[in-house]
Amino acid sequence: MTEQPLPTKEKTVAPGERTRAERYYVPDVDIRETDDALWLYADMPGVANDSVRVDLDGDVLQIEGDVSPRDYEGLAPVYTEYNIGNWVRRFTLGDAQRFDADKISARLVNGVLHVHLPKSERQKARRIPVN
């Protein structure tokens, strides 16, 4: 899995769809591969369950999460160490055919997005018995 660089780290308008000027940040991720699946974990603090999207288009996997600006209404900053914005990151899967696209699943737990990409049956690692 390689990363597809975003046009800029903080893009204002994404190609094709977005018209609102919003900030995007790149979440930290862990990617783990087991014999039967690829797991992706992305830190997306502030994102609610209904504001996260996972899309596989060809071999490009995009994860995206929105932070509600409502949580910050009326608040005046006194001291800040992190900026607030939405999260987005894209990866190119080395060989998308390896995965069973229909069985990809995702869930958000405590602000961490978990994406499970099961390998298709014929791609699973098998131990070959030696006679």
Add this chain to the structure above:
Amino acid sequence: MTLWNDLLSLQNELQRLLQAPGSFFREPSSAGVFPPLNVFRAPDGGLIIRAEIPGVERHDVTVTIEGRRLTITGERKAADLNGSYHRRERPHGKFARTVTLPEDIDSARTNASLRNGVLTLTIPQHEAVKPRRIEVTS
């Protein structure tokens, strides 16, 4: 959305302050401090402290207040070690952050909540320092 524009201009303002020499602000979170904190004033004068701690369970974080020092401690558990890692960017391990609270707030009434990986501490302002209108009597 005007609120986003407000946030954007706020961030620009903060960016400007960050670049100003002798600034009291520290570099944004990528400096590696965990967890990064934001401190706000609510319209009612109360203090709101937010910390991004994605992946931390409620029972793995502790908030203590001693005098005017507020400390957030906890642990972010290491991820599953089965399989092989292609990428490992998410920090894990024990963490602690301490902030000094202003004098005008009532830390005995601190409320803490953890939602979507963001810890929010809400500390009301002391009643005594809230502005009051005094009735003038004859």
